[in-house]
Amino acid sequence: MSYRLTKLNHSFIYAGLILLLFLFEAITTFVISFSDYESIRLVGFYKIFFLFIISLRVSLLKIEKRKTTLLFCLIIIYSINQFLLQSFDYTNLLVSFTKGALYYLIRYIYIFVFIVAFLSYKIKDEIIQKSIKWIELFLFVNSILIVLGAIFDIDFFKSYPKGIRLGYDGLFNKVNEVSYLYCIYISHIYYRYIRKEKGIYFLFFIILSSFFIGTKAVLLFLGLLFSYHILFYAKYKKVYRFIYIPLFTAFIWFIKPIVRIFFQSSSQWGDLLDKHGVLTVLTSTRDLLFYKGLDYINNTWSFLNYFFGGPHYTIDFNNTEIGFFDLFIFFGALGTLIYAILFYKCFIKNRHPLIIVLVFFILIVGLLAGGLFLSVSSLVYMYLLSYKYDLKNLSK
Numbered sequence: 001m002s003y004r005l006t007k008l009n010h011s012f013i014y015a016g017l018i019l020l021l022f023l024f025e026a027i028t029t030f031v032i033s034f035s036d037y038e039s040i041r042l043v044g045f046y047k048i049f050f051l052f053i054i055s056l057r058v059s060l061l062k063i064e065k066r067k068t069t070l071l072f073c074l075i076i077i078y079s080i081n082q083f084l085l086q087s088f089d090y091t092n093l094l095v096s097f098t099k100g101a102l103y104y105l106i107r108y109i110y111i112f113v114f115i116v117a118f119l120s121y122k123i124k125d126e127i128i129q130k131s132i133k134w135i136e137l138f139l140f141v142n143s144i145l146i147v148l149g150a151i152f153d154i155d156f157f158k159s160y161p162k163g164i165r166l167g168y169d170g171l172f173n174k175v176n177e178v179s180y181l182y183c184i185y186i187s188h189i190y191y192r193y194i195r196k197e198k199g200i201y202f203l204f205f206i207i208l209s210s211f212f213i214g215t216k217a218v219l220l221f222l223g224l225l226f227s228y229h230i231l232f233y234a235k236y237k238k239v240y241r242f243i244y245i246p247l248f249t250a251f252i253w254f255i256k257p258i259v260r261i262f263f264q265s266s267s268q269w270g271d272l273l274d275k276h277g278v279l280t281v282l283t284s285t286r287d288l289l290f291y292k293g294l295d296y297i298n299n300t301w302s303f304l305n306y307f308f309g310g311p312h313y314t315i316d317f318n319n320t321e322i323g324f325f326d327l328f329i330f331f332g333a334l335g336t337l338i339y340a341i342l343f344y345k346c347f348i349k350n351r352h353p354l355i356i357v358l359v360f361f362i363l364i365v366g367l368l369a370g371g372l373f374l375s376v377s378s379l380v381y382m383y384l385l386s387y388k389y390d391l392k393n394l395s396k
Helices: 002-033 042-056 065-084 088-097 101-118 124-154 175-196 202-213 216-232 236-252 256-262 266-278 280-283 286-300 323-348 353-369 376-388
Strands: none
Touching: 002 124, 002 323, 002 376, 042 101, 065 236, 065 323, 088 175, 088 376, 101 175, 101 216, 101 323, 101 376, 124 175, 124 202, 175 202, 175 216, 175 376, 202 216, 216 236, 216 353, 236 256, 256 280, 266 280, 280 286, 286 323, 353 376
């Protein structure tokens, strides 16, 4: 009896710690809204504290050696590109830790440190169940607030300050991150709907609320999901294919005039459309950042950098916000391959085909929207669901 109580208490505590990753986003929103701060590092400080706490409970005998070895390889590659392939200035170590290469290394490997630690726990299944329920209760409440914010035009719930763009993200304060969270949330609800054939109205409500976030990332994900459902899971999919495929082909063929119709009247996007074209508007200027990234590589890299990467060699270096390209700049071809293997082992291997498709949709969004591999909360949530739907765990 005492063992069961201890097990219950531990799972409750660790699920609570995971939930705080999301609740601190709401706390930060309140602090920023009702103070003079434009930004605050509350979430960042908690993430460091959280990683420290979960690392204390690691069972060294149960650590997965392959994942741990690959993780150390990423750290070694970072060390090579920072300490051997450039003249590192130790006086800038603090800057590197707070917003430079070391800062981004921590964000890139955070999810894998979490996974290695988490997989060594005896009570991980109990933690998973509680964490998912609590996170999705929080996201459901947030969805209600998003809809209310849109209906009553409540400034507190808006995605963008001063009304520069339309959008509502509820209690969150990082619209890019909340976009990924809702893509993952919708994926989970959609998977349950397909497998159990119930929950259609709840799925519609969450999809409706996600529209109000106002990001192209969410719209792209919903477009991919709708296309996939129409072509492969809809009751009359053969009829829909006959209608949908020609319509989709026509949409792609006339995408430029369609984009002009929707964005020309916007003061923000209209100017970009006239100056740079449709691709710049669709990628939210990430194509321009991509070209800057290519210039950075050409001007600062040696031959070895293509294997080991090399970010932050100049003061004016900025991420391109294109997920895989930023990953390549940071770790090079060798590190990107290792990262991809780790990601495959943790999120894709031994999963149901539908789960794999949904993960790939999120990766496609991450390719164009950027920041997915740096989003701790999104990756933690996605891993919790991915672990739950691992075929080995489903068979227990």
